[in-house]
Amino acid sequence: MDEKGRERLIQKYGDLGEREKRKEQETALPPLEKAEKGKVVMRFAPNPNGPPTLGSARGIIVNGEYARMYDGKFIVRFDDTDPRTKRPMLEAYDWYLEDIEWLGYKPDEVIYASKRIPLYYDYARKLIEMDKAYTCFCSQKEFKEYRDKGVECPHRNIEPEESLEVWEGMLDGEYEEGEVVLRIKTDMKHKDPAIRDWVAFRIIKESHPLTGDSFVVYPTLDFESAIEDHLCGITHIIRGKDLIDSERRQRYIYQYFGWEYPVTKHWGRVKIFEFGKLSTSSLRRDIDSGKYEGWDDPRLPTIRAFRRRGFESEAIKRFFISLGVGENDISISLKNLYAENRKIVDPKANRYFFVWDPVRVEIDGLPEEIDVELPLNPTKGTKRRLKGEKVVYVTKDDFERLRGQVVRLKDFCNVLLDSKAEFRGFELGDVKKGRNIIHWLPESEVMPCVVIGEKRWEGLVERNVAQDEGRVVQFERFAFCRIERVGDEVLSIYAHP
């Protein structure tokens, strides 16, 4: 029986009884194959070689959500077994844990693969004894030739005893990097060369951020993950389709040990319009060079950045759930995320005036100063106050666009706009027809304010905003922003329109 036939069977079998339950397509994930309430164990297994990003959020949300849906367990496992090429970042371990919690999921267990390496050695030894793994001295290049030709390499058929001896030598540090590896026996004639006798352990003489110099022999992801998934009792794996061959390789180990492979599902690549292709390494470079402030720079696709911008975790969750778990690659705009977040934030965000690029305007003929009452939160019906006084600021955009026309200073009065503006009455009248209602600020009640986002806006904001430090507000006719700090000036982070 070939792989394909086996997969078919599994699929067919698991699919029984999973009908009904349509509708609710957007609020819930589709039912999971072969999932029983109370028995599902899901996992999220990142390598913490950088901070969690929007992409990580998908893994966290989909797996975490399924675990919750079936009253199952959710395990977080750090697949950090390469201290060199994909070197883990010490701070990132905690960042993952923090962000997972922020997204609303509590891991039932947290596992650090790098701390459990001796465990993997035990299974390696067993496989060698079973003659299902062997130590191989071929160079990468040599082995590639054998693999491409579908021919067994000279080391494949040595006695298990001999392999075992070499293996112990590896662990004792008797060999150099690149000299010898441990391979899993699969099938050198497998129609997919990627599956043929893959590497399970290699020697890396480099200190690990978490375990230091405790080990020189490290498992590859395929091996570590195969063993861990079994040990943790993982029932369902959902991950990116780049790992699809991984499953084919790992199945050999499961077969040798007589274990049952979890149900798997793979999703395609998600490309977000607004963020080009940003690799962790290129981001790190740009941060070091000062192009970005740090890992939470609002221009970055990290979860920390979205938190800083004041996104609600619920919005991110809905966004990813709406993407489903299809295997095709998608290219989507952040506007969809913005729309989700807006739905949540709009009813609760307080409104304020932020005047960017302020232009000073003196109102001639204002009969009296008045107290202007404006909506603070239209949904709740709360109000805020501003002084309607002689000198106000309006934004340069409006000033230039409407100069010489009669405009309405929202909730205050009408003026013929210019640096010396002419008072034209308090009543709303029919100015509204032309959509000439603009926001403004009284000179006596402003504070300097900067907004940081794709670019940096500088201007003035009303003092009332101080009461919302730390929260998301709407700067009218501008955008939703999070007030990060109120000091001599107000620092706010741009969220979205």
Added chain:
RNA sequence: GCUCCGGUGGUGUAGCCCGGCCAAUCAUACGGGACUCUCGAUCCCGUGACCCGGGUUCAAAUCCCGGCCGGAGCACCA
């Protein structure tokens, strides 16, 4: 090249396994209207898609074959 996977409106998504109730769902985007006071919010209304070609069938987005297009993997990375 080899192995595997996928192609539904501008963008995502449901439906496909078990053909008819699909002149195709939902969201977002876009267009128009409403709103005596922001808006990209809200409320109405509207535009808009089954990759192509054959086949099977009374009937195909759904099944089969071929083509085209896209993607992933082919590491001592995860």
